[in-house]
Amino acid sequence: MLADQHLLRIPGPSPIPPSVQRAMNQTMIGHRGKETKELMQRIKPRLKPVFGTEQDVLIVSGSGTAGLETAVVNTVKPGDEVLVIVTGAFGDRFVKICEAYGVTVQRYDVEWGAAFDPAYIKAYLQDHPTIKAVFATYCETSTGILNPIQELCKAVHEQSNALVIVDGVSCVGGVETEVDAWGIDLLVTGSQKAMMLPAGLTFITVSEKAWKVIENNEQARFYLDLRKYRKSLSEDSTPFTPALSLLFGLDQVLNLFEEEGLQAVYNRHELMKNMTRSAFKAMEIPLLTADDVSSPTVTAIKPADFAAEDLRKVIKREFNLSVAGGQQHLQGEIFRIGHMGYCSPADVLQIIGIMEIGIKKIGKNIELGQGMRAAQEVYLQQEVLA
Numbered sequence: 001m002l003a004d005q006h007l008l009r010i011p012g013p014s015p016i017p018p019s020v021q022r023a024m025n026q027t028m029i030g031h032r033g034k035e036t037k038e039l040m041q042r043i044k045p046r047l048k049p050v051f052g053t054e055q056d057v058l059i060v061s062g063s064g065t066a067g068l069e070t071a072v073v074n075t076v077k078p079g080d081e082v083l084v085i086v087t088g089a090f091g092d093r094f095v096k097i098c099e100a101y102g103v104t105v106q107r108y109d110v111e112w113g114a115a116f117d118p119a120y121i122k123a124y125l126q127d128h129p130t131i132k133a134v135f136a137t138y139c140e141t142s143t144g145i146l147n148p149i150q151e152l153c154k155a156v157h158e159q160s161n162a163l164v165i166v167d168g169v170s171c172v173g174g175v176e177t178e179v180d181a182w183g184i185d186l187l188v189t190g191s192q193k194a195m196m197l198p199a200g201l202t203f204i205t206v207s208e209k210a211w212k213v214i215e216n217n218e219q220a221r222f223y224l225d226l227r228k229y230r231k232s233l234s235e236d237s238t239p240f241t242p243a244l245s246l247l248f249g250l251d252q253v254l255n256l257f258e259e260e261g262l263q264a265v266y267n268r269h270e271l272m273k274n275m276t277r278s279a280f281k282a283m284e285i286p287l288l289t290a291d292d293v294s295s296p297t298v299t300a301i302k303p304a305d306f307a308a309e310d311l312r313k314v315i316k317r318e319f320n321l322s323v324a325g326g327q328q329h330l331q332g333e334i335f336r337i338g339h340m341g342y343c344s345p346a347d348v349l350q351i352i353g354i355m356e357i358g359i360k361k362i363g364k365n366i367e368l369g370q371g372m373r374a375a376q377e378v379y380l381q382q383e384v385l386a
């Protein structure tokens with residue numbers, strides 16, 4: 001096997017584009033100097049379209065979970081009552097963070113593999129007017145669900161004054177996100193998924209309404225205090241030493257987004273989703289999620305008559321292709337293909353071709369080329385539509 005080739009198709013971290021990798025190799029600069037200020041000035045306006053916002057997008061160094069914790073410590077305090085929508089492992093993480101800070105959590109658990117129902121949440125808020133914030137996951141990475149965030153915002157804002165706080169770590173940059181138009185009060189994303197960077201940056205948007213809550217929140221916080229980030233960013237700076245190499249990379253990621261066009265980036269993700277899903281349908285291997293709620297960035301497959309882990313092992317051993325397994329109770333039950341960020345329809349064809357060999361090798365009698373053909377047909381179909 002070619003030792004240096006690793007086909008990384010897990011739902012984050014995702015592969016880094018070569019030009020981004022090179023950008024990150026730039027010579028280090030002083031974080032209080034003119035170079036950093038100019039870098040921030042280049043990045044600041046160009047991040048906004050990715051989030052669909054006119055607000056400045058705050059950047060905190062840390063993994064995605066640091067962003068989730070930032071959301072919690074800034075908006076709520078011990079004793080506040082919140083609703084956390086749990087559609088999988090990452091909704092569950094929001095619960096754990098809230099509980100760690102003594103926040104009173106009401107959970108709305110949805111079967112893993114399904115999306116939440118905004119109408120249920122609206123009715124719940126009607127009966128529970130004390131809820132201060134609703135926490136939700138945009139793409140639930142553990143199941144491959146893309147939850148209806150726009151409808152959630154509408155339902156919550158019609159019914160209550162609660163903030164809508166969204167974890168978009170595994171899809172922002174790959175799917176349309178309209179923070180201002182939808183009314184998301186606080187959105188968090190990370191750098192290592194559809195944003196095509198290594199882990200280490202988290203991006204946060206905050207609505208006017210959420211700023212009022214944040215300004216008056218008595219919860220103790222220091223490094224994660226968003227007020228510091230807002231003040232520094234208004235001066236094209238950061239309160240602490242930023243992860244400068246990642247910002248060099250981000251500058252180039254934004255170039256790539258602009259060259260391709262954001263709409264084309266989203267279309268590419270949609271196409272990769274459709275190619276992947278039709279391949280498994282053609283092979284009659286069940287998908288975990290329904291078409292209308294599935295994420296353009298990650299697909300979960302739930303094989304009925306072979307072991308997901310056997311397939312993962314053989315494709316890793318023979319092709320160094322990594323896909324993810326299941327989390328928590330779905331461990332061993334599913335495998336998940338990340339098709340986000342630096343990933344194209346050409347990569348999907350490679351994944352499907354390898355999968356067919358792997359599935360055959362572990363003893364399931366499929367006809368070679370069936371999945372591949374379906375994916376190719378989806379590709380050709382969209383060309384006709386374009």
Ligand SMILES: *Cc1c(COP(=O)(O)O)cnc(C)c1O
Nearest residue numbers: 063064065090141167169170190
């Ligand atoms: C990856 C991910 C995170 C953050 O995980 P980190 O390991 O802390 O970067 C949070 N939410 C979702 C939905 C994710 O996919």
